[in-house]
Amino acid sequence: MSDATYKLEKTNRTLMERLFEPPAIGKMSPVANVVAYSILVFWSAFVLFPLYWVVITAFKDSKVVNEGPYYLPFVDFQPTLDGWRAQFATDQFCDPYAIGRQVLLLAYNSVAFVLSPLVNLQPMEPQICKVYLAFTNSIVISVVSTTLCIVIGSMAAYALARIQYKPKFGNIFMFVLLTLLAIVATTYAGVHWFAAATVGLALFFLLARAFGKHFRARLGNGDILFWIISQRILPPVVVVIPVYMMFQAVGMIDTHFALILVYAVANLPIVVWLMHDFFANLPIELEESAQLDGATRLGIFWDIVLPLTRPGLAAVTLLTLILNWNEYIFAVFLSTSKAQTMPIMVAAKNAGERGILWWEMCAVIVVMIIPVIIMAILLQRFIAKGVLLGAVKG
Amino acid sequence: MTNANNTTDQPGLFPAGLSYRETWGEWFDRHSGTFFIAPAVTLILIFAIFPTFYSIVFALSRVKFSADGLKFRFVWFQNFQKQFLTNEQIHFLGRLEGMNAIGWIFSLAVIAAVVWWLYRSVRSGASWIGMTGRLISAAMAIGLALLLGATLLYGNQWGTLMTTLFYVVVGCSIQFVIGTGLAFLCSQPIAGKSFFRVIFFIPLMITPLGVGYAFKMILDITKGPFQPFWEFIGLRDWAWSTDAWAARWFIVVGDSWQWIPFIFIVMLAALENVSKDQVEAAQVDGASSVQIFRDIIWPQIVPVAATVILIRMIEAFKIVDLPNIMTSGGPGIATESMSLHSFFLWRANDYGSSAAVAYLLLIVTVILCSSFFNYVVLKQLRKAHA
DSSP states (O other), X not given: OOOOOOBOSOOSOOHHHHHHSOSBTTOOOHHHHHHHHHHHHHHHHHHHHHHHHHHHHTTOOHHHHHHOOOOSBTTTBOOOOHHXXXXXXXXTTOSTTHHHHHHHHHHHHHHHHHHTTTSOOOOOOOOSOHHHHHHHHXXXXXXXXXXXXXXXXXXXXXXXXXXXXXXXXXXXXXXXXXXXXXXXXXXXSOOOHHHHHHHHXXXXXXXXXXXXXXXXXXXXXXXXXXXXXXXXXXXXXXXXHHHXXXXXXXXXXXXXXXXXXXXXXXXXXXXXHHHHHHHHTSOHHHHHHXXXXXXXXXXXXXXXXXXXXXXXXXXXXXXXXXXXXXXXXXXHHHOSSTTOOHHHHHHHTTOSTTOOOHHHHHHHHHHHXXXXXXXXXXXXXXXXXXXXXXXHHO | OOOOOOGGGSTTSSOTTOOOOOOHHHHHHHTHHHHHHHHHHHHHIIIIIHHHHHHHHHHTEEEEEETTEEEEXXXXXXXXXXXXXXXXXXXXXXXXXXXXXXXXXXXXXXXXHHHHHHHHHHHTTOOHHHHHHHHHHHHHHHHHHHHHHHTTTTTOOBOHHXXXXXXXXXXXXXXXXXXXHXXXXXXXXXXXXXXXXXXXXXXXXXXXXXXXXXXXXXXOTTTSTTHHHHXXXXXXTOOGGGSHHHHHHHHHHHHHHHHHHHHHHHHHHHHHHSOHHHHHHXXXXXXXXXXXIIIIIHHHHHHHHHHHHHHHHHHHTTOOHHHHHHTTTOSTTTTOOHHHHHHHHHHTTOHHHHHHHHHHHHHHHHHHHHHHIIIXXXXXXXXXXX
């Protein structure tokens, strides 16, 4: 915004000029002001009305919803808590401590899983009602997978911005060929997947050792970066069935681990893309002098590079967190009961023979969107800046 | 592989006779190039590349359930052939009988334009890789033009391919125009713009599932909030969900409600980066707002605009939640996107066809997005950096 206050030269203006011409540089004319405000107010109404409707529907009961439209609580209809009671007051496991209890239980179960070859610890069954379970799952899955994705993605992005990679084209071709052979062997010849994968990998390393030096054509960092980013084009429906079968083969359907991994990979392209631009724009001199002082690459990355890119990191983290929080397709395929997330809870209100239970569904949606809206309001400037940097420089 | 400094290579650092043993930390640092990128590459290989190849197996097989899991039978390209030539043709491509004069004129015009474009790029001496890419884009353009001529311009029923393209092209255009317009308004010197900025940003945060149900509820003819309005204009017994065009447009409305904020925030940030001095200089010289926008602001934001459209396009091809919730693809298949088509086939346990449709979606997305990237985005970016 400008604080230029100098007036246009003409002082005695006609009515039309007063209406249509700006009074000063950096100001708007009265007519333009009215038009701009009406458009902005109209659009705000368009944006807010669906949210308003969802919120008031959450306080209706089946009778009010089915009778027709009622617009104002207390004036038109008497708000009730039916939709909320159906979620949050079902049994004795719906107490306020349920979420904390569930997080502890998940931590215990993960430790039990890790130690299972050594000690025989039985995994505990969750004692929690459905909506709290889904809420906890959503939080745990999106936070852990965002962390994983940011760590792995920004490391890869940093490496691609600073280290020269020259993978050989022939090796990659060989890898693809062996992967295809392994897949065909498992599906049509009935070889066990584990045997096929091991033999394939061993063959790849042996062949790469033997023939690698004869290959000439190489790829560069730009090619690797493009390859990673292009994974975002992949529609989830292409990969979701094979991913389902992979997790089934190792018995991990309906676990948090499966969803965490899949979400992390799905968002890796965005993280790598945006973070790469932040890293590439940093002045390299700092890192070079640190290197001369004997810092390791991990040390440089952790102590110098990451703190410098904190705003970008925050924006990308927030974006990834939101995408994970809202994800639906993978959750439908990969979770059945224990690992269900909030979007599944929303969709589940459409399943019964009573039709859609709008008031209960809206209560779930409200619970689901409150955290993200708070985050959005607090951090929207961050996101705009972060996304813009990626978009312009990409 | 790495350019990390390696002190152990320097001779004379250690007295003779004292052999230096590398510590684990130093070994790790020497290979840091590999360790930095290995996790990302491994994860993408396992969860993106491997499943993509595995999908080929599905797409080329007939999959049957049996007592011990799935049984695959190799059937070559039968699943793809089915989508293009046999009983599934109407579902994927639409009804193709007959093509009227307008359709032919349109198709021939597109073919002529494409051939002229190819001729010009041959004359200007494009590399053979560039020519291959152009040939693929040209084939796609001609195929889509013929399809458009045979379905839309003749009034025939659409298939899921056309519906997906409708969502992408119409949705992205509307979202870009409105999003940029709002961003332009919010970049003007008006009071309370940070308030509007926060409000306009909210829909992006909401799960597509929630958006779908919210719009289904609001657009309900008898119980929705606009019931008096529908009754007033005499549409009491009309249901938009049984009208193909109305249903498609309402899905675009829902999609736009969610995605305009994305265009909005990016374009707003771009508009705020436009240099104020030039704009004010033009204002002092008496240029109108239209002139200022066209000649000063627009050239500076075009690169961002092209990129943001590309990002939006990539996501728009995957649309599945909104049509699934609002109309379940109905009436008939009028609002079914290709993702949804694949999802329905999967639900009907036709895994082979499901993978084939998903693959076709991938091919269409890759060709159209890379064409857009090569011929529009790169051009604008080069112009901006030149």
